Amino acid sequence: MRIALRIALAASAALLTLGVAQAQEKTLRIGTEGAYPPFNNLTSDGKLVGFDIDIAQALCDQMKVKCTFVAQDWDGIIPALQAGKFDAIVASMSITPERKEKVDFTHKYYNTPSALAVPKDSTLKGVTKEDLAGKTIGVATTTTHFNYASKTYTDSTVKGYPSSPEEQADLANGRLDAIEDDIVVLQQWLDSPDGACCKILGQPSPQPVEIFGPGAGIAVRKGETDLVNKLNEAIDAIRANGKYKEINDKYFKFDVFGAES
Numbered sequence: 001m002r003i004a005l006r007i008a009l010a011a012s013a014a015l016l017t018l019g020v021a022q023a024q025e026k027t028l029r030i031g032t033e034g035a036y037p038p039f040n041n042l043t044s045d046g047k048l049v050g051f052d053i054d055i056a057q058a059l060c061d062q063m064k065v066k067c068t069f070v071a072q073d074w075d076g077i078i079p080a081l082q083a084g085k086f087d088a089i090v091a092s093m094s095i096t097p098e099r100k101e102k103v104d105f106t107h108k109y110y111n112t113p114s115a116l117a118v119p120k121d122s123t124l125k126g127v128t129k130e131d132l133a134g135k136t137i138g139v140a141t142t143t144t145h146f147n148y149a150s151k152t153y154t155d156s157t158v159k160g161y162p163s164s165p166e167e168q169a170d171l172a173n174g175r176l177d178a179i180e181d182d183i184v185v186l187q188q189w190l191d192s193p194d195g196a197c198c199k200i201l202g203q204p205s206p207q208p209v210e211i212f213g214p215g216a217g218i219a220v221r222k223g224e225t226d227l228v229n230k231l232n233e234a235i236d237a238i239r240a241n242g243k244y245k246e247i248n249d250k251y252f253k254f255d256v257f258g259a260e261s
Helices: 002-025 052-063 074-082 142-150 166-172 183-190 225-241 244-252
Strands: 029-032 038-040 066-073 089-093 103-105 113-117 136-140 155-161 179-184 196-203 216-221
Touching: 029 052, 029 074, 038 052, 038 074, 038 089, 052 066, 052 089, 052 136, 052 244, 074 089, 074 103, 074 216, 103 225, 113 166, 113 183, 113 225, 136 142, 136 166, 142 179, 155 166, 166 183, 166 244, 179 183, 183 196, 216 225, 225 244
Parallel strands: 029 066, 029 089, 136 155, 136 179
Antiparallel strands: 089 216, 103 216, 113 179, 113 196
């Protein structure tokens, strides 16, 4: 009887240990682009870094799960999520009605405006449709910036690029009259040696919510409500406990979250 009891206790302990280990090993796979500094970028040795990466790690820590990161080209990032390559997208993805037809979103984790940059010797005076008539504007495709430029600058040539660095290089080399992107991304480039050529021309105003959305959110597969709720709770928690501000201040001199909504 004692032997049977010992065996039962040992089995229970083994199951408990296994359960704890499995809980500790739970992993959330995060997809991101790796070509959108300072939000996400690949270093020369292939490491993903940036605001998105630090925020995702903080959320995983808050949720007590392990994070792994997967670099994915922007054009294929939603199909890759749908195919199960990763569990969530943390890649500065704006929450828009079109995207909400394909994925579910958390509430925003930051919100910054769009802007246009031009060469320092540009004669352009403003960012209206009339100001940019006849000009060529570079924009990363499948972004809210591309949607805005295509709908607004109908008297201009809107040229699509795979990601921000390509459009920046063409502006610096005189192949474009202007580029449109997130103002933080543009300003970081302008502050670097590669961006010494250029300047911010201005911000489109107003910035229509129906195009730009309420901000950048985390995307998950349709119907994964439990994960959305857990991520929302984690976003709220790191905003409240100071972790968000710690990460924010590492990259920005202002609250990138934007107005409370």
